[in-house]
Amino acid sequence: MTYEAQISRSSPTAFLFVVDQSGSMSDKMASGRSKAEFVADALNRTLMNLITRCTKSGGVRDYFDVGVLGYGGAGVANGFGGKLGVTVLNPVSVIEQMPLRVEDRQKKLDDGVGGILETTVKFPVWFEPKAYGGTPMRGALTRAAEELVLWCDAHPDCYPPTVLHVTDGESTDGDPEEIATHLRQIRTNDGEVLILNIHVSTLGAEPIRFPAEDNGLPDAYAKMLFRMSSPLPDHLVRFAQEKGHKVEGTARGFMFNAEAAELVDFFDIGTRAAQLR
Amino acid sequence: MRQQFAGTCPKDTSGNDINEDRFAVDAANGRLALCDGASESFDSARWADILATKYVADPAVSTRWLAAAEAQYAAAHDFASMTWSRQAAYERGSFATLLGVEYKVQHNTVEILAVGDSLAVLVDTDKINKCWPFDDPERFREHPTLLSTLPMHNAFLSETDFWTKRGTTFHLTGLRKPNLLCMTDALGDWFLRQAAEIAVPRLLALSTQEDLDHLVVEEREAGRMRIDDTTLLVFSFSTTEAARGVSVS
Numbered sequence: 004m005t006y007e008a009q010i011s012r013s014s015p016t017a018f019l020f021v022v023d024q025s026g027s028m029s030d031k032m033a034s035g036r037s038k039a040e041f042v043a044d045a046l047n048r049t050l051m052n053l054i055t056r057c058t059k060s061g062g063v064r065d066y067f068d069v070g071v072l073g074y075g076g077a078g079v080a081n082g083f084g085g086k087l088g089v090t091v092l093n094p095v096s097v098i099e100q101m102p103l104r105v106e107d108r109q110k111k112l113d114d115g116v117g118g119i120l121e122t123t124v125k126f127p128v129w130f131e132p133k134a135y136g137g138t139p140m141r142g143a144l145t146r147a148a149e150e151l152v153l154w155c156d157a158h159p160d161c162y163p164p165t166v167l168h169v170t171d172g173e174s175t176d177g178d179p180e181e182i183a184t185h186l187r188q189i190r191t192n193d194g195e196v197l198i199l200n201i202h203v204s205t206l207g208a209e210p211i212r213f214p215a216e217d218n219g220l221p222d223a224y225a226k227m228l229f230r231m232s233s234p235l236p237d238h239l240v241r242f243a244q245e246k247g248h249k250v251e252g253t254a255r256g257f258m259f260n261a262e263a264a265e266l267v268d269f270f271d272i273g274t275r276a277a278q279l280r
Numbered sequence: 281m282r283q284q285f286a287g288t289c290p291k292d293t294s295g296n297d298i299n300e301d302r303f304a305v306d307a308a309n310g311r312l313a314l315c316d317g318a319s320e321s322f323d324s325a326r327w328a329d330i331l332a333t334k335y336v337a338d339p340a341v342s343t344r345w346l347a348a349a350e351a352q353y354a355a356a357h358d359f360a361s362m363t364w365s366r367q368a369a370y371e372r373g374s375f376a377t378l379l380g381v382e383y384k385v386q387h388n389t390v391e392i393l394a395v396g397d398s399l400a401v402l403v404d405t406d407k408i409n410k411c412w413p414f415d416d417p418e419r420f421r422e423h424p425t426l427l428s429t430l431p432m433h434n435a436f437l438s439e440t441d442f443w444t445k446r447g448t449t450f451h452l453t454g455l456r457k458p459n460l461l462c463m464t465d466a467l468g469d470w471f472l473r474q475a476a477e478i479a480v481p482r483l484l485a486l487s488t489q490e491d492l493d494h495l496v497v498e499e500r501e502a503g504r505m506r507i508d509d510t511t512l513l514v515f516s517f518s519t520t521e522a523a524r525g526v527s528v529s
Binding site: 009011012013051054055056058059060061063064099105125127 | 291292297298320321322323326357363364365366367368369372506507
């Protein structure tokens with residue numbers, strides 16, 4: 004049986020976000036914000052949620068190692084800055100202590116009597132939006148593979164790492180599929196590395212969410228991303244279904260032409276590793 | 281009603297993680313409560329402790345009862361002084377099961393309230409007489425409804441059939457050697473997947489904490505028991521108690 008290792012401080016798992024920061028990510032969405040800004044917000048929110056899931060009254064428990072790789076005109080780089088930028092994968096307790104800044108943001112709440120209450124909430128920021136240059140996707144996935152080989156060697160019995168890859172365009176540094184195939188062959192005793200791909204678009208085309216086959220995909224690029232995506236383990240299928248998605252048991256971790264707003268949901272599903280202890 | 285055994289084995293036997301199961305017993309008044317605090321919760325051990333203690337003091341669970349428990353939980357935390365991550369985790373809430381038991385001497389019955397998937401089992405000698413809230417181990421794969429420190433998650437408590445759906449009565453009259461076993465989900469799941477003639481004697485034979493630790497570690501290593509906080513309470517009823525009384529349906 005795979006993808007069943009229970010997650011604890013002595014047996015953590017890893018999440019590696021791989022984020023396209025090419026020039027096209029500066030395209031504006033209907034809200035007036037760029038895709039890069041939306042991805043950064045979604046990623047910061049996901050990091051916050053991961054930390055929150057690990058936080059007990061006694062402190063933050065290191066159930067997860069988390070990293071971000073960005074790729075664009077400057078090549079492939081650690082998405083974290085400051086002290087966090089020294090290594091790609093960091094324990095959540097370290098990430099919790101080192102946001103770039105903590106912003107005060109306004110949040111509207113139902114006041115329970117038909118009105119709206121505005122309140123200030125803390126919003127930590129670790130990852131800044133960037134959008135420039137080409138799309139060295141092959142280089143990014145190669146770097147991800149290098150990191151995850153080391154992680155799996157050090158954690159042979161743990162729930163395997165999950166790669167959450169966000170892109171809006173085609174690779175400009177060669178075929179990424181070959182590297183993705185290698186990446187998926189990296190494994191712990193609990194299973195192969197999971198790769199989940201989300202393609203975000205501002206074109207308003209019909210999104211395709213968690214397909215089980217490539218018949219309905221519009222072009223060769225979409226079919227390639229489909230092939231690069233892992234079949235979802237049973238518990239992620241169930242979780243996606245609970246979130247209202249129509250997902251078959253043989254679905255892959257892939258969304259095409261997704262609206263950027265779906266990123267948070269996608270990240271939430273992708274980071275639901277097996278049971279936390 | 282006499283306590284024969286009470287033991288709890290943490291998920292992490294090296295002791296690095298807090299055991300989030302809590303129980304309270306008032307044998308003189310025939311009450312006990314077992315609560316399993318959810319792992320992904322800010323302070324579920326404290327929440328479980330509040331619920332168990334409160335049930336034993338007052339088993340009339342209601343929305344007002346729960347509001348008082350929520351207030352007790354809130355009073356134990358200083359939100360303003362927390363870091364952003366603790367504030368965010370606190371706002372997600374804490375969650376726990378509640379398995380409440382009340383022995384009614386005059387009726388010779390045991391009333392059970394089960395919110396969540398902690399399991400009560402009435403056995404007679406080495407046979408299972410009745411389980412609550414279910415007897416199908418597959419039900420442990422579902423997401424249980426839990427009591428939360430956040431009122432928005434507790435709407436089910438106001439449902440008109442709350443007690444009908446979550447309460448039951450175990451009748452002791454006529455049983456030869458009744459024992460009540462209360463256990464949290466990992467042990468409950470293991471128990472319901474074993475043959476009763478093996479599992480019942482094995483649990484009834486436990487007499488020390490070390491006995492429970494040995495069983496749990498052995499079954500975990502064999503892959504037959506999930507790694508989770510594991511608690512077992514065993515209560516017996518004298519044959520004169522069991523033979524007495526009128527069955528009440």
